[in-house]
Amino acid sequence: MILESKIRPIEWAGNHVKLLDQTLLPYEQKIVCITKYQEMATAIKDMIVRGAPAIGVSGAFGVSLGAKSLINITDKNEFLKKLEEIGESLKSTRPTAVNLAWAVDKQLELAQEQILRSAQDDRVFIDEIIKKLEENAIKILNDDIEINQRMGEHGTKIVPKGATILTHCNAGALATAGYGTALGVVRSAFARDNTIQVFADETRPRQQGARLTTWELVEDNIPVTLITDGMCGYFMKKGMIDLVIVGADRIASNGDAANKIGTYTVALVAKAHNIPFYVAAPHSTIDMSIKSGDEIPIEERSREEVTHINGKTICAEGVNIINPAFDVTPAEYITGIITETGIYKPSELNGLF
Amino acid sequence: MILESKIRPIEWAGNHVKLLDQTLLPYEQKIVCITKYQEMATAIKDMIVRGAPAIGVSGAFGVSLGAKSLINITDKNEFLKKLEEIGESLKSTRPTAVNLAWAVDKQLELAQEQILRSAQDDRVFIDEIIKKLEENAIKILNDDIEINQRMGEHGTKIVPKGATILTHCNAGALATAGYGTALGVVRSAFARDNTIQVFADETRPRQQGARLTTWELVEDNIPVTLITDGMCGYFMKKGMIDLVIVGADRIASNGDAANKIGTYTVALVAKAHNIPFYVAAPHSTIDMSIKSGDEIPIEERSREEVTHINGKTICAEGVNIINPAFDVTPAEYITGIITETGIYKPSELNGLF
Numbered sequence: 001m002i003l004e005s006k007i008r009p010i011e012w013a014g015n016h017v018k019l020l021d022q023t024l025l026p027y028e029q030k031i032v033c034i035t036k037y038q039e040m041a042t043a044i045k046d047m048i049v050r051g052a053p054a055i056g057v058s059g060a061f062g063v064s065l066g067a068k069s070l071i072n073i074t075d076k077n078e079f080l081k082k083l084e085e086i087g088e089s090l091k092s093t094r095p096t097a098v099n100l101a102w103a104v105d106k107q108l109e110l111a112q113e114q115i116l117r118s119a120q121d122d123r124v125f126i127d128e129i130i131k132k133l134e135e136n137a138i139k140i141l142n143d144d145i146e147i148n149q150r151m152g153e154h155g156t157k158i159v160p161k162g163a164t165i166l167t168h169c170n171a172g173a174l175a176t177a178g179y180g181t182a183l184g185v186v187r188s189a190f191a192r193d194n195t196i197q198v199f200a201d202e203t204r205p206r207q208q209g210a211r212l213t214t215w216e217l218v219e220d221n222i223p224v225t226l227i228t229d230g231m232c233g234y235f236m237k238k239g240m241i242d243l244v245i246v247g248a249d250r251i252a253s254n255g256d257a258a259n260k261i262g263t264y265t266v267a268l269v270a271k272a273h274n275i276p277f278y279v280a281a282p283h284s285t286i287d288m289s290i291k292s293g294d295e296i297p298i299e300e301r302s303r304e305e306v307t308h309i310n311g312k313t314i315c316a317e318g319v320n321i322i323n324p325a326f327d328v329t330p331a332e333y334i335t336g337i338i339t340e341t342g343i344y345k346p347s348e349l350n351g352l353f
Numbered sequence: 354m355i356l357e358s359k360i361r362p363i364e365w366a367g368n369h370v371k372l373l374d375q376t377l378l379p380y381e382q383k384i385v386c387i388t389k390y391q392e393m394a395t396a397i398k399d400m401i402v403r404g405a406p407a408i409g410v411s412g413a414f415g416v417s418l419g420a421k422s423l424i425n426i427t428d429k430n431e432f433l434k435k436l437e438e439i440g441e442s443l444k445s446t447r448p449t450a451v452n453l454a455w456a457v458d459k460q461l462e463l464a465q466e467q468i469l470r471s472a473q474d475d476r477v478f479i480d481e482i483i484k485k486l487e488e489n490a491i492k493i494l495n496d497d498i499e500i501n502q503r504m505g506e507h508g509t510k511i512v513p514k515g516a517t518i519l520t521h522c523n524a525g526a527l528a529t530a531g532y533g534t535a536l537g538v539v540r541s542a543f544a545r546d547n548t549i550q551v552f553a554d555e556t557r558p559r560q561q562g563a564r565l566t567t568w569e570l571v572e573d574n575i576p577v578t579l580i581t582d583g584m585c586g587y588f589m590k591k592g593m594i595d596l597v598i599v600g601a602d603r604i605a606s607n608g609d610a611a612n613k614i615g616t617y618t619v620a621l622v623a624k625a626h627n628i629p630f631y632v633a634a635p636h637s638t639i640d641m642s643i644k645s646g647d648e649i650p651i652e653e654r655s656r657e658e659v660t661h662i663n664g665k666t667i668c669a670e671g672v673n674i675i676n677p678a679f680d681v682t683p684a685e686y687i688t689g690i691i692t693e694t695g696i697y698k699p700s701e702l703n704g705l706f
Contacts, residue, residue, distance in 0.1 A: 026669045168583075200672075202659075204555060204581035207667055215669040225673035226659060228557035229583040230521075230615020234680040237617065262583020264590065265622055272621045306555075306579060312663045314560055316379045316568040319553075320578035327587040 001156075002149050003187040005180075005220050007173035009049060010057050012138050017061045019049045022174055026215035037066035037086050044100070045093040047206070051175020052249045052285055053144050056099030060137040062090045063107035067130045076115055076122040079129075083111055095297040096258055096326045097249035098287045103140055110136055144177035147282045147340040148184040155185030155245070155280055155338040162195040163242040166232060166270075169203045169260035170212035171247025171280060181280040182245040183216065185338060190222050197223040199241060203260060204229055205305040205323065232266050236273040244270045245338070248281040253353075255331030255346020256293025257281070261324055267333040279329075280338040288353045293328035301325045354509075355502050356540040358533075358573050360526035362402060363410050365491050370414045372402045375527060379568035390419035390439050397453070398446040400559070404528020405602045405638055406497050409452030413490040415443045416460035420483045429468055429475040432482075436464055448650045449611055449679045450602035451640045456493055463489055497530035500635045501537040503693040508538030508598070508633055511689065511696065515548040516595040519585060519623075522556045522613035523565035524600025524633060534633040535598040536569065538691060543575050550576040552594060556613060557582055558658040558676065585619050589626040597623045598691070601634040606706075608684030608699020609646025610634070614677055620686040632682075633691040641706045646681035654678045 011018045017034040023046065024030050032048055034040050040062035043049050049058045066086035073079045087104045094100060111129050118125045159165065165186060169175075172183035179187060189196050198217055203209035210226055217224040227235065235241050244266060248257040257263075257279045270277040290296065303321040307313055331346035344352065364371045370387040376399065377383050385401055387393050393415035396402050402411045419439035426432045440457045447453055464482050471478045512518065518539060522528075525536030532540060542549050551570055556562035563579055570577040580588065588594050597619060601610040610616075610632045623630040643649065656674040660666055684699035697705065 027666075201583070202557060202667075204557060204583065210668040214672040218669040218671040223673065225675060226668050227675070228615070228659060229581065230554070230557065230618050231677070231680075233618035233621055234614060234677055235675075237680075261587060262581070265583050265586035265618065268586055268622050268625045269618055272625070306581060309662045309667070310665045313380075314555075314662070315563040315579050316571040318571040319567040320576065322578060322580065322588075324584070324587055327584075327590075 001188060001191040002152070003191040003220065005173050005178065005187060007216050007219060008178050009054055009174045010141060010177055012061065012141065017058070019043055019058070021048045022050055022212060023048055025211050035065065037062045037069060037090065040065060041090050041093050044090070051170065052097035052099040052247065053176040053181065053282060054174070055094060055097055056103035056284060057141045057144055057177045059090050059100045060103040060107050060140040063087055063104055064133040064137040067133045071130065073126065074122055076125050079126050080111055080115055084108055094299060096299045099284050102284045106140065107133055107136060141177045144282070145179055148176050148179035148181060150340040151181060151280055151282065151338055152179065152184035152188030154342050156189045156192060158243065158276065158278060158336065158338070158343065159185065159189035159196060160242055161193055164197050164199060164240060166199045166201070166241045166244045166266070167213060168201040168209065168246050168263050168266050170208040172213055172216045174212050174216055175247060181247045181282065183213070185245055185280050186222060187220065197225065199225045199227055199235060201232065201262065201266065202226060202228050203262060208260065229262050233269045236269055236275055241275055243276040243278065245278045245280055248279045248285050249326055250296050251279065251281060251286045251337065251349070252290045252293050252296065253288045253350055254292045255334060255337065255349055256328050257334060258293060258296045258298070258326045258328045261327050264327040264329045267329040271333050276335040277333055278336050278338055279334055282340055286349060286353065293330065296328055299325040354541060354544040355505070356544040356573065358526050358531065358540060360569050360572060361531050362407055362527045363494060363530055365414065365494065370411070372396055372411070374401045375403055375565060376401055378564050388418065390415045390422060390443065393418060394443055394446050397443070404523065405450035405452040405600065406529040406534065406635060407527070408447060408450055409456035409637060410494045410497055410530045412443050412453045413456040413460050413493040416440055416457055417486040417490040420486045424483065426479065427475055429478050432479050433464055433468055437461055447652060449652045452637050455637045459493065460486055460489060494530045497635070498532055500693040501529050501532035501534060504534060504633055504635065504691055505532065505537035505541030507695050508691040509542045509545060511596065511629065511631060511691070512538065512542040512549060513595055514546055517550050517552060517593060519552045519554070519594045519597045519619065520566060521554040521562060521599050521616050521619050523561040525566055525569045527565050527569055528600060534600045534635070536566070538598055538633050539575060540573065550578065552578045552580055552588065554585065554615065554619065555579060555581050556615060561613065582615050586622045589622055589628055594628055596629040596631065598631045598633055601632045601638050602679055603649050604632065604634060604639045604690065604702070605643045605646045605649060606641045606703055607645045608687060608690065608702055609681050610687060611646060611649045611651070611679045611681045614680050617680040617682045620682040624686050629688040630686055631689050631691055632687055635693055639702060639706065646683065649681055651680070652678040
């Protein structure tokens with residue numbers, strides 16, 4: 001059972017990508033038109049588009065737009081080399097979420113395969129590959145929505161009747177091509193039982209919980225209570241939280257999961273109260289090439305994300321800042337991983353892929 | 354060894370109280386002059402002055418100012434009755450911190466005792482008690498600074514060389530008459546070993562960590578790193594935090610301690626990493642009349658504290674808010690309670706008082 005949501009943070013408009021500028025939500029709903037791969041790289045870096053699956057889809061379109069910029073190249077090997085450089089520049093914008101690298105590599109592999117197979121002359125080949133990359137980006141976008149909806153269906157199994165679900169950051173429609181991972185599970189569960197509700201962590205420093213999760217749940221009429229990040233212990237101790245569902249930016253083969261900074265703290269607090277802690281993420285978030293979360297690179301972002309809110313400083317000058325954007329929750333704190341093919345224990349990932 | 358600090362949030366100016374307006378820090382250093390007890394009640398409620406010991410001292414001055422407003426009363430029993438009403442109005446401004454009630458009651462007891470003993474005529478008695486209440490408020494203020502300095506001395510024993518100390522909210526000079534409880538320990542430790550440093554939790558919703566703790570530590574040249582509330586798990590897992598020291602608003606006889614919302618979350622995360630967790634608080638914070646933290650009333654504050662920062666909304670309209678200002682950390686998570694007479698295990702309080 002799907003709860004229809006109109007929220008579409010990424011849309012393909014025939015010759016450009018339309019991104020809903022997530023740095024301005026909930027104050028303003030502004031669409032940014034992306035016509036060049038460089039603009040897409042900047043949009044990902046500046047978090048106009050954010051969320052592991054969403055930056056994956058955006059990266060795929062980035063490669064497609066990049067291919068179009070190579071239209072005047074006549075040699076197919078040179079074309080491929082340039083396209084790989086474009087792919088690298090896109091991948092380097094954000095290091096933690098593996099979906100970005102996954103989607104960019106999907107596009108590059110498509111181009112590489114075509115080159116191996118093609119006996120056509122270079123000009124025809126390049127025109128064709130440009131068309132295929134666009135089609136593939138559109139497919140990745142549509143697949144993502146469908147994957148989220150399947151994930152949502154599987155996830156409903158672990159949501160008790162009338163549950164209050166705590167989530168951290170935004171793993172919603174806005175973090176994907178639509179529907180959401182953690183909030184996709186919420187949407188599917190709410191379609192069956194409209195007595196469930198969400199508690200949303202504010203998620204400092206960038207406040208994706210306050211700005212994005214409250215906005216998209218209010219839009220879809222799902223009851224949501226905003227709490228500050230330190231409050232999770234208070235509400236868990238009072239028995240007001242039934243389960244936690246969060247997204248992920250990268251899951252190691254042992255089940256360790258990187259997600260927005262603060263997630264690990266929530267996981268520890270959930271464990272102390274025996275509250276189930278689930279991660280909802282598509283297969284493309286699982287990185288079987290790494291053994292544990294220790295191998296996941298943690299992006300450090302700017303000082304200003306911590307020291308300023310809405311352009312105004314919140315602290316004394318002269319304070320030190322360390323701003324890791326993600327943390328890793330060890331597998332032992334994760335009750336289950338909700339994917340498009342079912343729910344798995346962290347230890348089961350190795351047997352699956 | 355005392356680290357001199359010039360920060361004095363409350364000063365007696367002969368006929369009025371000067372409060373450093375803590376709602377404006379670190380942006381502006383504005384002094385508010387309090388001449389009437391009603392103004393003091395408002396200043397406490399609006400958190401112009403905040404921190405358990407500081408609102409205790411302020412409450413004592415509130416009673417003193419209230420007594421002066423009764424100067425025209427000629428009957429000493431009527432005077433006492435009115436003074437008790439003023440005391441109740443001051444105590445009701447903030448329910449969680451017991452220091453406020455403690456200091457107000459100290460003043461009322463002084464007046465009550467004087468009445469019992471006095472054989473003087475009412476007019477002379479009232480003039481005298483007004484004078485004594487002022488002297489007693491000044492004594493409570495001066496005692497608080499001295500108590501904090503003794504607490505700081507005892508606390509140095511548990512600070513390892515070169516330690517990084519995590520604190521939550523502001524239990525500093527600003528939260529007291531001067532010097533601070535948790536930050537008093539930091540000051541005394543820093544006077545001996547200037548390689549120690551502080552990590553300060555931002556402490557949403559009111560950001561006392563970001564606004565006040567960073568300000569007062571930068572003022573006193575003690576190295577401080579500001580982190581968001583969700584980050585504690587990340588830094589503890591990395592081994593970057595050696596111990597936690599926080600203040601308290603009320604400690605029950607079993608050692609359960611109420612402190613700023615988010616403290617319990619930090620305590621759970623510290624426990625998971627085997628990091629010592631200390632509470633620094635004067636005897637006046639210990640409420641032997643209650644058996645456990647379950648009996649501590651938790652103040653709920655306004656919706657706007659969560660939904661707005663610096664006057665600007667940070668979330669979607671239509672979101673629900675619950676805003677408990679404090680949480681209770683059970684005694685089992687507290688390594689020790691640092692007081693002006695020494696450091697005790699939570700279980701030792703019952704034998705002490």
